[in-house]
Every structure is written in structure tokens, then in C-alpha cells.
Amino acid sequence: MKRSEGQGALLPKWGWRLAGGLVALTLTGSILYALLRLGNALLNLTGS
Amino acid sequence: MQIKQRLYELLTLCVLLVMLYAAFNLLSALQTLPALPLDPLLVLSHSRLNVLAGLCAELALLTGFLAGGIAIFQSVTASLADSITHRLRIIYGAWLLLVIAALGNALIQGGPQPLLIVGFGLLLGAAAYILRSGWRLTTLLRVWIVGVGLAAAFLLADLLLGPDNALLYRLRWLVAYPLAGVGLAFWLMRRFSQVSANWVESGAINVGGLLVLAGLLLSMTTLHPAVAVGALLIAPTCYMIFAAHSYRAFSTHNATYTLAGHWLALAIILLGVGVGVLSAFLSLPAIGPLIASSAFVGLRDLLLQWGLLAIVLSLVNQVSAELRGVNRRVTGLMPFWMVSAGVIGGGFVLALTGSAQVYTGVIFGIEAAALESALQPFRLLHALSAFVLACGVAIYALGFWARRL
Numbered sequence: 001m002k003r004s005e006g007q008g009a010l011l012p013k014w015g016w017r018l019a020g021g022l023v024a025l026t027l028t029g030s031i032l033y034a035l036l037r038l039g040n041a042l043l044n045l046t047g048s
Numbered sequence: 049m050q051i052k053q054r055l056y057e058l059l060t061l062c063v064l065l066v067m068l069y070a071a072f073n074l075l076s077a078l079q080t081l082p083a084l085p086l087d088p089l090l091v092l093s094h095s096r097l098n099v100l101a102g103l104c105a106e107l108a109l110l111t112g113f114l115a116g117g118i119a120i121f122q123s124v125t126a127s128l129a130d131s132i133t134h135r136l137r138i139i140y141g142a143w144l145l146l147v148i149a150a151l152g153n154a155l156i157q158g159g160p161q162p163l164l165i166v167g168f169g170l171l172l173g174a175a176a177y178i179l180r181s182g183w184r185l186t187t188l189l190r191v192w193i194v195g196v197g198l199a200a201a202f203l204l205a206d207l208l209l210g211p212d213n214a215l216l217y218r219l220r221w222l223v224a225y226p227l228a229g230v231g232l233a234f235w236l237m238r239r240f241s242q243v244s245a246n247w248v249e250s251g252a253i254n255v256g257g258l259l260v261l262a263g264l265l266l267s268m269t270t271l272h273p274a275v276a277v278g279a280l281l282i283a284p285t286c287y288m289i290f291a292a293h294s295y296r297a298f299s300t301h302n303a304t305y306t307l308a309g310h311w312l313a314l315a316i317i318l319l320g321v322g323v324g325v326l327s328a329f330l331s332l333p334a335i336g337p338l339i340a341s342s343a344f345v346g347l348r349d350l351l352l353q354w355g356l357l358a359i360v361l362s363l364v365n366q367v368s369a370e371l372r373g374v375n376r377r378v379t380g381l382m383p384f385w386m387v388s389a390g391v392i393g394g395g396f397v398l399a400l401t402g403s404a405q406v407y408t409g410v411i412f413g414i415e416a417a418a419l420e421s422a423l424q425p426f427r428l429l430h431a432l433s434a435f436v437l438a439c440g441v442a443i444y445a446l447g448f449w450a451r452r453l
Contacts, residue, residue: 011144024067027067027071027445030075030438031074031442033078033088034438037078037431038078041427044082045424
């Protein structure tokens with residue numbers, strides 16, 4: 001059964017896609033931003 | 049079929065909330081590192097990010113518990129009465145609206161509104177009541193209902209006694225949530241192990257009772273020093289009995305390929321260390337004031353949150369595999385090891401930071417600002433473990449999405 005095929009879903013399919021996309025973007029953005037910050041902190045610590 | 053669809057949607061919502069928790073937890077850890085010029089993260093303060101992370105963790109936990117109750121109910125009931133399905137549908141819709149409202153409110157105002165707390169309490173109570181009125185009330189469902197009912201009562205009491213009440217917070221996290229978690233944990237054991245239904249039911253009642261006793265003692269340590277000493281002796285014993293009792297389920301695995309057992313084992317280890325040992329030790333009257341503003345508080349919260357969330361992640365593994373009707377892993381071993389490494393590694397670093405803070409700051413009287421530069425290597429290690437944790441959660445979510453219904 002596809003999720004969107006059921007009747008009376010909590011959110012329409014596009015709603016789940018939008019929510020999932022926004023959350024995935026937040027997590028991916030945080031991970032990429034963390035790479036930048038961690039790299040900078042490592043450079044600071046090693047004195048480069 | 050509708051009830052299965054609702055269940056899957058709740059699991060999806062739960063995974064989305066865990067992803068948000070991991071993201072805010074990572075951003076919060078990054079705030080402790082030296083800032084970059086024109087840093088975009090300065091828009092959100094460290095305390096705001098901590099509030100958001102804590103809220104997402106609790107919402108994910110509650111959503112997972114709700115899904116777990118429905119899963120237990122659905123597994124013992126061949127077909128649901130239309131009236132129950134309809135009432136559950138209203139609860140689902142209201143739950144989703146409340147989650148969105150709570151997240152929006154926390155982003156704008158920085159904290160949960162009393163009205164939203166009441167909403168969650170009422171909905172949890174209503175869900176427990178509806179499932180109680182089902183056709184077949186099993187022991188596991190009873191344990192779950194008592195746990196969730198207590199959580200609902202403590203959430204509602206938050207409004208009467210004022211928000212951020214420390215006693216209610218401890219009762220919720222140390223009594224209500226572990227009890228609801230025990231109901232789910234023993235139900236999961238029956239899915240991945242060969243243990244008998246009788247063993248599971250008696251285990252849930254005995255272990256649930258012991259964890260409630262441990263939680264009550266830990267919540268009331270400020271009443272009298274003897275209670276704190278009692279908690280220090282009894283709480284680790286209760287959690288040790290939980291671990292020893294569960295070993296039988298882990299040692300007699302059945303033909304299920306999901307990783308529910310792995311996540312549950314992680315949950316029992318984290319709860320045993322975080323609640324059974326650390327919370328009991330930190331609540332001693334002579335130690336509590338020393339560690340009040342140190343990293344030990346963050347360590348206790350980390351172990352407690354992830355101990356309970358691991359039960360929910362175990363549930364997501366098992367229930368989504370059963371809903372798909374395919375006996376194979378939904379999320380693989382990589383997210384399991386990354387999350388384990390992130391939590392245990394991060395916990396180790398927090399313990400080191402806390403020890404340094406207590407000995408240098410509180411005992412030797414060195415100012416916190418002077419100590420901060422010396423703590424930078426620990427801050428970096430803590431951010432690295434939050435990074436590993438976030439990557440683990442991202443891979444978990446990818447697995448869940450790749451093997452969707």
C-alpha cells in the first residue's frame with residue numbers, strides 16, 4: 001500500500017514531502033556547517 | 049488498513065523530530081567553539097538551541113510512545129471498532145497540529161506555551177483512555193497506559209504548579225517515560241526473541257514496578273538525605289535487574305532480521321548508566337550543589353534522552369518492517385554504531401569536562417572565564433561527537449526513507 005493511497009491521511013503526500021524536505025535540509029545544512037566550524041576550531045587548536 | 053497508515057505516519061513524524069533534535073543538538077555544541085566572522089549561527093543563542101533540542105527530543109519521545117501504544121493495541125486486536133478508529137484519527141490530527149504549533153512557538157518565543165503543554169497532556173490522556181476501552185487489554189498495554197497516563201498527569205500538573213517545576217520534570221523523565229518505555233521494550237522483546245508471552249508479561253510488571261520505585265526515590269532525593277542514600281543503593285540495583293532480566297530475550301533471538309534488539313540493548317545500557325548510576329550519584333545532597341552548573345547535568349540529560357529515544361528507534365525498526373511485511377533491516381548497522389559512538393563518546397567528553405569544571409572551578413576556585421580556553425579541546429571533542437551523532441541520525445533517516453511503505 002502506498003502511503004498516499006489511503007483515505008484521510010494526516011497530511012497530503014506533498015505535505016509529508018515538504019516537511020521531510022525542510023527537516024532533511026536543516027540536518028544536512030547543520031552537518032555541512034559543522035564541517036566548517038570543526039575545521040576552523042581544529043586549525044585554531046593546532047595553531048595553523 | 050487505515051490504522052496501519054496512521055501508525056506509519058506517526059513513525060515518520062517521530063523520525064523527523066529525531067532529525068531535528070540531532071540538528072539542534074549539533075548546532076548547540078558548535079556554539080561553544082570559537083565563532084567565525086559573520087557567523088550565521090549567532091542569530092540563535094546557545095540557550096535557545098538547547099531549548100529547541102530538548103523540545104524536539106521530548107516530542108519525538110512522546111510521538112514514539114503514542115505510536116508504540118497503537119502498535120501494541122493493533123497487534124492484539126484483529127480488527128478495530130469504527131468508533132475507536134475514528135477517535136484515534138482525531139487524536140492523530142490534533143497531535144500533528146500541536147507538534148507544529150509547539151515547534152513554531154519554540155522558534156519564535158523560545159519556550160513551550162502552557163496551553164500547548166495542556167494540549168499534549170490531554171491528548172496523551174485521551175489516547176490512553178481510548179486504548180484502555182479496547183476489546184482486549186493486555187498486561188503490556190496496561191503498563192504502557194499507566195506510563196503514558198502518568199506522563200499526561202505530570203504535563204497537566206505543570207500548568208497548576210507553574211512551568212519548569214523541577215519535581216514534575218524529574219517525575220516525568222524518571223518515572224512516567226521509563227514506565228511507558230518498559231511496556232514497549234517488553235513488547236519488542238516478544239517480536240525479536242523466543243521468550244514466552246507469560247515471561248514478557250510478568251517481566252514488564254516486575255521491571256516496571258522496580259523502575260517506578262527507582263524513579264520515585266530519585267525524584268524525591270531533596271526531601272531527606274536518607275532518601276538520597278536509599279536512591280543511591282536502590283536505583284542502580286533496579287536498573288541492573290532490568291538489564292539482567294532482559295538478557296534472556298537477547299540471548300534467545302528468533303528469526304527476525306531487524307535491529308530492534310540492538311537498539312533496545314543500547315537503550316538499557318544508557319538508561320542503566322544515566323539513570324541507574326549517574327542520576328543516583330548526582331542527586332546526593334553533598335554532590336548536587338557542586339555539579340549544578342557543570343557539564344554533568346548535560347551528561348545526565350544526554351544519557352536519559354538517548355536511552356529513551358533508543359527504545360523509540362528500536363520500535364521504528366520493528367514496526368516499519370512489520371508494516372512492510374518484509375523480514376529485513378529497515379535501518380542498517382552503520383547508524384546504530386554512529387549513534388552509539390556519538391552518545392557514548394560525547395558522554396565521556398562531558399564527564400571529563402564536568403570533572404575539570406568541578407575540581408578547578410568549584411574546589412580550587414578558578415574563575416570559569418579563565419578555565420574556558422583550557423576546556424577548548426573538550427568542547428571540540430564534544431562537537432565532534434555531536435557531529436557523528438547527527439550523521440548517524442541522517443543515515444538512519446535515509447534508511448527509513450529508502451525502505452518506506
